[in-house]
Amino acid sequence: MYEIELKPEEFKLFQTYIYEKVGISLGKEKTTLVKGRLNKRLRQLNLQSFKEYYNYLTNDANGDELLFFVNAISTNVTSFFREEAQWRWLEGYISELIATKKEKKIRIWSAGCSSGEEPYTILMFLQNNLPDFENWDIKILATDISTKVLTHAVEGFYAQKDVEQLPKNIALASFDKINSDNEIKYQIKPHLREMVIFRLYNLVTDPFFFKNKFDMIFCRNVMIYFDETTRQDVVGRFAKLLPKGSPLFLGSSESLMAHKETLKLLGSSIYKKI
């Protein structure tokens, strides 16, 4: 099928706009990806050129098209218990965390939570490793810029294959098995869903309104598209929200170039506030 060309000067327009709006730095090598992924969208909208699409995108006041664009060029890939080494590290850290607590209260931020596997894994982990789990006041703030993934996350339905590969005791304690239209699906149990607050939040452009600190912050595989300045800025804000000794988890392929005086690498892309 005929493909609409993306001219270098048009690509530059998208580069600037996306950087300003979501902090994603689109390298020139992404030209083919943008062209390929958005051609269908242009046809759907009956547009003849990427310049026309650029005008459509920038005039869309409610931001839906920006979300569409970001979803098309980034990835929401995620899974339960991703980055296994970090969960093993947490098994050892949990008693340290409990020792610092006067109240049985835990607050965690999953920043860039995608379809919810990460915040729900945190809860599955705590349910399995935190003594007296049901008597703790636990809240996970889970944020993302994509409404599509957040809707999925709030509903908490997951595919049979993803749930059945979890340890049996964890799957049984965390999911209800639902048989609908001859298809088996699993839904996160209500007592766990209630502990997560899902919110639309752009890490780069939204105001930093947090008043209270978090016991830990997960921001894994989110900043891969950000340039170094944006990454430093976001991480600097995370550091302010962590009490001394608390961990920040990044994705295993991510490392920090800055903030060495406040965040110390412990291994497996886990950083501790010092």
Ligand SMILES: C[S@@+](CC[C@H](N)C(=O)[O-])C[C@H]1O[C@@H](n2cnc3c(N)ncnc32)[C@H](O)[C@@H]1O
């Ligand atoms: C690859 S997923 C990672 C999900 C999960 N943290 C994990 O490691 O499995 C990256 C997520 O970051 C979100 N994201 C990208 N840019 C963002 C931004 N500026 N603010 C908030 N979320 C963002 C995407 O929508 C996507 O859902």
